[in-house]
Amino acid sequence: MRKSLIVWLGLLVWLPTATLAAPKIESWQTPNGAKVLFVPAPGLPMVDVRVVFDAGSARDGDKPGLATFANAVLSEGAGDWNADQLAEALESHGIQMGNGAERDMAWVSLRSLTDPAALTVAVNVMANVLARPHMAAADIDRIRGQMLVALKQSAQDPGTIARKRFWATLYGDHPYGHDPDGTEDALRLIDGPQLLAFHQRYYVANNAVVAIVGDLDRAKAEALAKDVTAKLPAGEHAPALPVPGRFAQTDASQRFPSSQTHVLIGQLGMARHDPDYFPLYVGNHVLGGSGLVSMLGEEVRNKRGLSYSVYSYFAPMRQVGPFVMGAQTRNDQADEAIGVMRDTLKAFIANGPGPDELKAAKQNLTGGFPLQIDSNKEIVQYIAMMGFYDLPLDWLDKLVSRIDAVTADQVKDAFARRVHPDDLLVVKVGNGAAERD
Amino acid sequence: MKNALRYIALGLLGLTAQAHAQVTEYRLDNGLKVIVKEDHRAPVVVSQLWYKIGSSYEYTGITGISHVLEHMMFKGTKDVPAGEFSRIVAANGGQENAFTGRDYTTYFETLSADRLEIALKLEADRMANLVLDPTEVKKETEVVKEERRLRTEDKPTGLLYEQFNAVAWRASPYQNPVIGWMNDLDNLKLADLAAWYRRWYSPGNATLVIAGDVQPEQVKALADKYFGPIPQVDLAPQKPFVEPPQVGITRVVVDVPAKQPYVMMGYKTPMVGSADQPWEPYALTVLAAILDGGASARLSKELVRDQGIAASAGAGYDAYSRLPGMFVLDGTPTADHDLGQIESALRQQIKRLQDEPVDPAELQRVIAQAVAQKVYEKDSLFYQAMQIGLLETVGLDWRLSEQELDRIKAVTPEQIQAVARKYLVDDNLTVAELKPKADTRPEDNKDA
Numbered sequence: 063m064r065k066s067l068i069v070w071l072g073l074l075v076w077l078p079t080a081t082l083a084a085p086k087i088e089s090w091q092t093p094n095g096a097k098v099l100f101v102p103a104p105g106l107p108m109v110d111v112r113v114v115f116d117a118g119s120a121r122d123g124d125k126p127g128l129a130t131f132a133n134a135v136l137s138e139g140a141g142d143w144n145a146d147q148l149a150e151a152l153e154s155h156g157i158q159m160g161n162g163a164e165r166d167m168a169w170v171s172l173r174s175l176t177d178p179a180a181l182t183v184a185v186n187v188m189a190n191v192l193a194r195p196h197m198a199a200a201d202i203d204r205i206r207g208q209m210l211v212a213l214k215q216s217a218q219d220p221g222t223i224a225r226k227r228f229w230a231t232l233y234g235d236h237p238y239g240h241d242p243d244g245t246e247d248a249l250r251l252i253d254g255p256q257l258l259a260f261h262q263r264y265y266v267a268n269n270a271v272v273a274i275v276g277d278l279d280r281a282k283a284e285a286l287a288k289d290v291t292a293k294l295p296a297g298e299h300a301p302a303l304p305v306p307g308r309f310a311q312t313d314a315s316q317r318f319p320s321s322q323t324h325v326l327i328g329q330l331g332m333a334r335h336d337p338d339y340f341p342l343y344v345g346n347h348v349l350g351g352s353g354l355v356s357m358l359g360e361e362v363r364n365k366r367g368l369s370y371s372v373y374s375y376f377a378p379m380r381q382v383g384p385f386v387m388g389a390q391t392r393n394d395q396a397d398e399a400i401g402v403m404r405d406t407l408k409a410f411i412a413n414g415p416g417p418d419e420l421k422a423a424k425q426n427l428t429g430g431f432p433l434q435i436d437s438n439k440e441i442v443q444y445i446a447m448m449g450f451y452d453l454p455l456d457w458l459d460k461l462v463s464r465i466d467a468v469t470a471d472q473v474k475d476a477f478a479r480r481v482h483p484d485d486l487l488v489v490k491v492g493n494g495a496a497e498r499d
Numbered sequence: 500m501k502n503a504l505r506y507i508a509l510g511l512l513g514l515t516a517q518a519h520a521q522v523t524e525y526r527l528d529n530g531l532k533v534i535v536k537e538d539h540r541a542p543v544v545v546s547q548l549w550y551k552i553g554s555s556y557e558y559t560g561i562t563g564i565s566h567v568l569e570h571m572m573f574k575g576t577k578d579v580p581a582g583e584f585s586r587i588v589a590a591n592g593g594q595e596n597a598f599t600g601r602d603y604t605t606y607f608e609t610l611s612a613d614r615l616e617i618a619l620k621l622e623a624d625r626m627a628n629l630v631l632d633p634t635e636v637k638k639e640t641e642v643v644k645e646e647r648r649l650r651t652e653d654k655p656t657g658l659l660y661e662q663f664n665a666v667a668w669r670a671s672p673y674q675n676p677v678i679g680w681m682n683d684l685d686n687l688k689l690a691d692l693a694a695w696y697r698r699w700y701s702p703g704n705a706t707l708v709i710a711g712d713v714q715p716e717q718v719k720a721l722a723d724k725y726f727g728p729i730p731q732v733d734l735a736p737q738k739p740f741v742e743p744p745q746v747g748i749t750r751v752v753v754d755v756p757a758k759q760p761y762v763m764m765g766y767k768t769p770m771v772g773s774a775d776q777p778w779e780p781y782a783l784t785v786l787a788a789i790l791d792g793g794a795s796a797r798l799s800k801e802l803v804r805d806q807g808i809a810a811s812a813g814a815g816y817d818a819y820s821r822l823p824g825m826f827v828l829d830g831t832p833t834a835d836h837d838l839g840q841i842e843s844a845l846r847q848q849i850k851r852l853q854d855e856p857v858d859p860a861e862l863q864r865v866i867a868q869a870v871a872q873k874v875y876e877k878d879s880l881f882y883q884a885m886q887i888g889l890l891e892t893v894g895l896d897w898r899l900s901e902q903e904l905d906r907i908k909a910v911t912p913e914q915i916q917a918v919a920r921k922y923l924v925d926d927n928l929t930v931a932e933l934k935p936k937a938d939t940r941p942e943d944n945k946d947a
Contacts (some may be wrong), residue, residue, distance in 0.1 A: 105540050108874050137794075145804055149795035153864045156871025175871050204807065207833045211810040214758040215831075218655055218935070319756050320653040322645065354573070354582065355589045364582055367638035370646035390649055422590045429592015432611050436541035437878045 084458035085441055087448075088280060090287075094267035094296045098287040099445040099455075100274045103438050107176045109276025110442040111184075111290060113192060114450045116300040117168040117264035119242035120380070125252055127244015131205060132260045133163040136170060138201035141190025145201060151187055155180035159188070165238050166380045167450055168264075171442075176277050185289045192265060193293035197257050209249050216243060221390065223316065224324040224491040231314035232330065232384055232487055236306040266297020271449035275442040303381045306330060315490040316497060323396035323492025324388075327403055329482060331376040331385030334451040338476040340464050342376055345473035347423040348415040349407065350374025350387060355422070361406045362389055368399045374407075380451065385481060393494030400488065408483045414474030428462045522887075522897070523715035527723065529731040530703025534887050534897060535718045536710040538880055544711030545880045546618040547607045548626075549888040552699040554677040555601040555821060560686075563679015564695050566599040567643050567687060571696075572606065573597075574635040576628035581635055584621055591617050599677055602821040603892040609881065612712040616721055622707075623725035626700055636689045644685075647678045655757040659933045663763050666751045667929035671742045671822055701732035706891045710884040740822055742767065749929040757935035762838045764845060765825035767927040771818045772895055780818040781906040782914040783826055783922070788865040789857050789915065790814035790828075790848060795864060797848060798830075808836045808844045821893040826923060838932050852919040856912035869907050 085101045092098060096113075122128045137159060138145045152159055157180055158173040170191060174184035216222040226241045233239035272287045309329070332342055343351075350358035350373050362372040369389040377383035387407065391399045415423065435441050435458070448457055521537040553565050575581035588595040593610040595618075608618035651657040661676045668674035679687075707726070709718050745767065771780045790798050791814040802809040812830040828849075830841040876882050887897040 106874055106877055108871075108878070146795065146800055149793060149799070150860075150864065153793040153795045154860075154867055156867040156869075158871075158875070173875060175874060180871070204804065207807075208810045210834060211759060211831060218757045218759065220653055221649075320648075322648045322653055352589060353585070355585050360582070363642055365638075367641035368645070370642055370649055391645060392648065422586065426589040426592055429590075429611060429614075430594065431592070432541060432543050433592070433594060433609050436543040436880065439878055 084461070085435060087445055087455050087458070088283075089449075089455055090284065092267060092272070092288050092291045094291060094294060096267040096270040096272050096287070096291045096294065097449050098272045098274065098283075099449045100278075100280070100283045100287070101441050101445060102278060102280070102283070103275050103441070104277050106438070107277050108438070109174055109176055109181065109274065109278055109286070110438050111172040111174075111188065111276075111286070112169055112273045112442050112446040113171075113188070113290065114167045114169045114271045114273070114446045115264055116166070116269050116380075116450070117260075118164050118166045119240065119244075120165050120237035120303055121260070121264055121300060122237070122240065122244070125244075125256065126240040126248045127209060127242070128248070128252055128256065128260055129168055129264075130163040130242045130244060131209060131249065131252055132257045132264075133161050133168045133170075134205045134209070135197055135201055135257060136191050136195045136261075137161055138205065139196035139198055141187070141194045143187070143190070144196070144198075148187060148191075151183055155183050157184045157187070159191070163242055165242060169446070181286075185286055188290050189293050192290070193295075195261065197254055197261070199254060202254055202257065206249055206252070209244065210246060212243055213246055213249070220318045220320045220322065220324045220491045223318060224326050224489050227314045227316060227491065228326040228328065228386070228487065228489045229384070231311060231489065232309045232328065233306055234310055237303055238306065238379070238381065238383075262295075263297070264300060265294065267291050267294040268297050268299050270294065271446060273442050273446035273449060275438045275445070306382055309487050312486070313488050315488065315495040317493060317495050318491050320492050321393065322390045323393050323490050323494045324390045325396055325400055325403070326386055326388050326489045327400065327486050328384050328386040329486050330382050332378055332480070333382045334378040334380065334453075336378065338480060339378065340468050341472040341476035342480065344420070344423055344427065344465055344468040345410075345415060345477055346374055346376055346385075347427060348419045348473075349410050352423065352426055355426070357406050357410060357419075358387065358389075358403060361402050362399060366398075366402065368395055368402065372403075393492050396490055396492060396494045400490075404483055404486070407481070411474070411477045411481060411483060414470050414477070417470065420468075420470050420473065424465055424468070427465050431462055524897075525719060527702060527727055529727065529729055530701070531722070531726050531729075532706045532891065533718065533722045534706065534708050534891070535713065535715045536708070536883055536887060537713065537715070538710055538877075538883065539712045541880075542612045542712050543609065543880065544612040544615045544618075544709060544713050545607065545609050545884045546615060546622070547605055547708045547710075547884045547888050548622045549706045549708065549892045550604045550699060551602070551704050551892050552604050552695075553600050553602045554675050554679070555672040556699070557672060557675060557679075559675075560683060561691055561695075562675045562683045563643070563677070564683075564687060564691055565604055565699075566678055567640060567684070568692050568695055569597045569599045569604050569606075570639045570643055571631060571636065571692060572625050572629060574632065574639060575630050576624050577630055578628065579621065579624060581632070584625065587617065587621065593617070601673055601677060603889065605888060605892075607881075607884075615709070615713060615718070619707075619721045619725045623729060626702070626705070626726070627729045629696055629700070631689050631693050631696070633689055636692060640684060640687055643678065644681065647681060647684065650678065651676065652681075655753070655755050655933055655935070656761060658755060659753045659761065659763060659931050662751050662753050663765065663929060663931035666749050666931070667765055667767070667825065669743050669745070671740065673822060673824065701734070702726055702729050703731055704734055706888055708884045708888040708891075710880045710887075742823060745926055748925050751929070751931045753931065753933050754936050755933070757933060759831065759933075760838050760935060761831050761933040762829065762842050762845075763931045764828045764842065765929050766923045767823060768816065768826045768922045769823050770820045771899065773823060778906070778910065778914055779918050779921075781903075782910050782918040783816045784818050785862070785865055785907055785910045786852060786915050786919060787814045787816040787826065788868070789852070789861055792865050792868055796861075801848070802830065802841070802844050806844065807833055808841055809833065812841070812845065819890055819893055819895060819899075825929075838934070842930060842932075849919060849923045853916060853923070855916075857915055859912075862910075862912065866908055869904055873904055
């Protein structure tokens with residue numbers, strides 16, 4: 063048995079991984095100050111545009127939900143079009159537009175054919191959606207109603223309740239603490255002038271990144287970026303966010319009438335520009351970032367059948383994002399699962415990754431790199447993220463060698479310094495959880 | 500095993516002048532069908548192995564068995580121990596997973612194009628050599644039960660969908676949930692899984708779809724090398740199936756601790772291959788887009804924006820299934836409207852489609868979106884492979900995906916009205932309502 067396995071591996075694992083040139087990213091600024099990142103993608107007569115603003119819920123201030131609300135109302139009428147006309151203008155050319163907001167960023171995205179009849183409409187609509195939303199009272203009230211319904215849907219989902227409690231407890235009053243979906247009280251009070259003021263402050267060229275991927279040459283991409291942002295005032299970049307402090311309580315569990323208990327365990331993790339980024343990223347891939355192959359997948363699911371999904375991740379954000387381990391299990395097994403997850407983490411910190419584990423994780427990450435960027439849709443999201451977090455343009459070119467350079471000692475050292483298995487926040491939501499308010 | 504293959508190069512089938520729309524199809528002597536779609540945009544390949552097995556082949560007592568077997572397929576063969584499949588693919592920079600539906604069980608790997616051999620060798624091995632270990636079966640069945648709790652038991656809309664199907668169908672196996680009833684999962688035995696594996700996992704019951712930066716000759720050689728030696732297995736023919744007629748509306752209420760009401764409505768409809776007229780499924784496809792093809796379509800414009808009845812509303816129809824399915828509508832009411840109002844608003848929309856021909860401008864928007872979609876979908880290798888695999892696996896021809904746009908363009912306002920009158924009628928209708936009730940147990944009893 064074991065012998066034949068070795069024969070298999072010898073046959074199947076070819077090293078080194080095939081090298082792939084990262085996409086060539088071009089970058090410039092629009093006349094009013096928006097940063098542009100562009101990857102030409104000839105082959106399909108289409109273009110993806112993603113405009114990202116530092117206008118996520120971290121900018122809500124004392125009105126949780128304001129950023130999501132302002133973003134959602136953008137496409138409900140802008141420029142010369144009311145909501146009906148705007149949708150008809152786009153869809154009669156097969157143009158797709160989307161938008162959304164998270165904690166750090168808010169975005170509007172567009173996918174259009176490069177056929178000039180379609181692309182002209184697409185660019186014109188997007189320019190107005192970004193800069194000239196109507197924010198009419200009826201549209202605001204409709205979006206408010208939809209957001210309140212979304213809150214009710216979240217309140218019947220134990221996984222969402224657990225996630226919101228985790229962030230709220232981990233970050234307290236820090237701008238990352240409240241959920242981007244907001245609260246019922248705040249949503250009921252947010253009014254037109256507040257939405258307009260938020261839009262005027264944050265939807266400005268100096269706070270924007272334009273990512274473009276498609277069948278365009280540089281000159282056409284420059285014209286597109288300029289036209290899409292033409293109506294935006296220059297404005298100012300959003301100010302720096304405060305550094306989060308230590309969380310105030312270590313258990314934020316809540317009872318919920320469900321058959322499973324959702325478990326989230328974690329602490330503060332790392333920011334996007336963190337000196338330990340690569341050791342923590344590669345190390346987490348071994349620990350819980352690679353599905354069933356990871357240590358958590360092996361211990362919690364493969365060995366014990368405790369949970370369908372089990373994982374860990376660092377969410378690198380503008381400020382320090384969380385480190386999270388998560389699973390869901392039958393109520394009476396919740397404490398067992400937590401014990402296994404904690405023990406797995408402790409063992410990982412004590413021992414670091416084994417040489418084979420580290421090698422396999424690196425092979426998965428570097429060999430899988432072409433898969434991360436094999437479509438226009440993925441590339442446009444990736445370069446928008448790079449622009450938003452001010453990553454250097456050669457980030458993708460150096461990614462593989464930086465991952466390859468990570469050593470087991472670096473991983474062990476970074477985890478020992480940064481992750482504290484005896485001082486973790488635990489959130490259980492389910493019918494086995496004792497209430498800790 | 501001889502290398503004689505029936506080899507058919509089908510040549511360019513592109514809608515536009517796209518050189519990557521090259522599809523090649525052949526069949527091994529043992530019955531395995533292989534379809535290669537070349538796409539050289541990125542040095543990546545998707546391998547999908549589609550088996551004609553899923554919950555619609557199951558019956559009471561063994562529901563969920565196809566899906567549990569899908570999980571067990573990662574638990575080892577005599578040469579590749581449990582978990583090793585995933586580890587080998589991961590160590591080669593790949594991603595792998597599987598999904599089970601009513602009509603199919605599909606295993607996929609996405610890899611750098613030069614690693615295709617790994618996927619084919621491993622898939623061929625587990626097609627023939629699965630080892631079902633009693634301990635692994637027991638553990639993995641618990642994992643699947645956790646999956647059921649996550650997706651259904653604790654999810655009000657998941658429960659509603661399960662109840663909706665359970666009452667809508669009198670005889671169709673579409674009445675059973677893909678994940679299976681909990682009681683059947685509790686009583687599933689290793690011997691059941693072993694028999695299911697022997698019966699359905701064979702080259703003649705599978706289609707291998709390869710999409711990406713590959714050459715058809717290279718795929719042919721690899722498929723022949725690894726799948727060629729697997730013996731052919733004769734499959735028992737499927738009995739024909741006809742759903743008995745429904746008389747009057749079927750209703751079900753799901754009353755669970757929830758917060759937000761929701762309604763789902765479904766009309767039984769034919770699919771491509773079984774409709775009285777070949778254009779009917781395409782007319783239903785267009786009809787669904789008239790209602791829900793974006794923010795300019797009727798449900799968003801009228802129910803959400805004009806009338807303010809719905810926070811959201813949708814319509815959908817799947818033209819490609821093994822057995823007749825449903826045209827489904829759903830709606831989430833706004834705070835000051837109830838389920839009755841949203842149901843009558845949705846039914847009013849159906850009546851209008853029966854009474855009035857659709858506006859040419861609406862039809863034009865549906866076509867413009869379908870034309871653009873045909874370009875956009877080429878940005879996803881996985882989706883291109885899915886289309887081919889799905890069509891083949893439900894008993895149709897993958898070439899239908901290339902013809903779809905022309906069929907949609909040919910639909911007339913009269914045909915849309917005709918299918919609305921013929922199929923979207925009360926005798927085909929099931930309505931399921933999610934009516935939230937509070938968790939009324941006293942606080943200190945909630946741990947019970």
